[in-house]
Amino acid sequence: MSLSHTTGEILLREDKEGAVYLTLNRPDKFNTLSEAMLSVLQRELEAIALDPAVRCVVIGANGRGFCAGHDLREMRAHPDQAYYQQLFRLCSRVMQSVVALPVPVIAKVQGMATAAGCQLVASCDLAIAGRSASFAVSGINVGLFCSTPAVALSRCISPKRAFDMLVSGDFISADTAAEWGLLSAVTDDDDLDTAVADKVEQILSKSPAAVRFGKSMFQPQRQMALAEAYDFAGNVMAENMMSPDAGEGIDAFLGKRKPVWEQPGH
Template sequence: MLQTNNKRNDVMTVLIREDKSGVVKLTLNRPDHFNTLSEALLEALQRELDDIAQDDSVRCVVIAGSGRGFCAGHDLKEMRAHPQQSYYQDLFGRCGKVMQSIVALPVPVIAKVHGIATAAGCQLAASCDLVIAASSARFAVSGIKLGLFCSTPAVALSRSIAPKRAFDMLVTGDFINADTAYDWGLVSQVVEEEELDQAVADKVAKITEKSPDAIRFGKAMFYPQRQMALSDAYAFAGDVMAENMMCQSAIDGIDGFLHKS
């Protein structure tokens, strides 16, 4: 049964949460503003991500946008209404925490992208584990065109694509299309617009049919090992894999395979 989370009426209008069979869909809901990341929306995202992190029943998360696009970055009008450096430092810090919370979630997070994903919206997509994009989707870190280098989006972007390509996007502000984003590694799958819903559903189904223990062990291992020296990464991964081997789901899966062979 599909349920909408009504716990937080103060932020409900900017973020819609739907829960179904262990899958949480978070829909950015500021369609008249291309789902820009206002303070209220960042707060709503952080609260839901914190909840999900503590919920062992969640198997996968999908982040989507309502209206004509995924997300156009920060709310510039709101930002200019608070022209203090301390305000901007706090805002970018809170945005960075949301992005890190996505990476830290113990389950896969899929960005479902249509329309545009620009600046912090591109950062949001790049922070997700998988990005499934409509063929018409476009990506950019275009702050430079306004005199603002997209420094915080650069963190996620430069960890998703080659540094020279990331830097090119950052200093030109140029858009790349979905096929280019796929070739560069920012996007994991491109489908036609009318196939986007089904493609996301198919990916979710493939993930949720796997062992939840294995998925959680895997995500907890994947990102930290990328920052380690080779020998440390193998030692860390070996410890995680040994612990995973002790799970009943792994024991049953391997014994079942051996029994068939």
């Protein structure tokens, strides 16, 4: 079953068989992350985090570009440091909410993703782009170093490549972004919808519990020292082993049959 609704029209949401599709819907503004857009995104992410029936999230966009970052006109209309601090806190909260979601988040990227738009791609667990997509953290070109995008970018690609992008403002192609680790896959533009749908279907075919255990472990352990990470991961894996799905999956493997996973929300 598929359910669709709008969230203030600047963000569209569709729920379909365990997957939530969030679509940035300011195509005439290249889907810039205005204060309103960030607020509604945060609200939806918080709702998704509390819904046990959600198993995957896709963040996409309408129009020729994925996201051109912050709304510069809106920012210039509020020349106040306290306002900027609040805005960047809100944006940082959205990015951290993406990382903290208990299910995988896929960025579906067409056209350009710049500045905070590139940050959003870097914050997602997976990112699939059409081959004509391009990426930059180009605030430096208008006198603004992309400091908050640098946090996500430098955790996604090597520090030297990240700093080069940040200090030059240069665009990189989708193929280069995949080579550097910003993207998990690149496809022909006409095949982008299919590639994302195939990845969603693949995730939905796995144990919902195992995927949630994996998401809860993967991001936090990246920030830990090696011994701490192994201790944390071992505890998560032991808890995962106690889940009904792990017992079912192993028994199915040994019995050479297809497993039947527990369905959340049922």
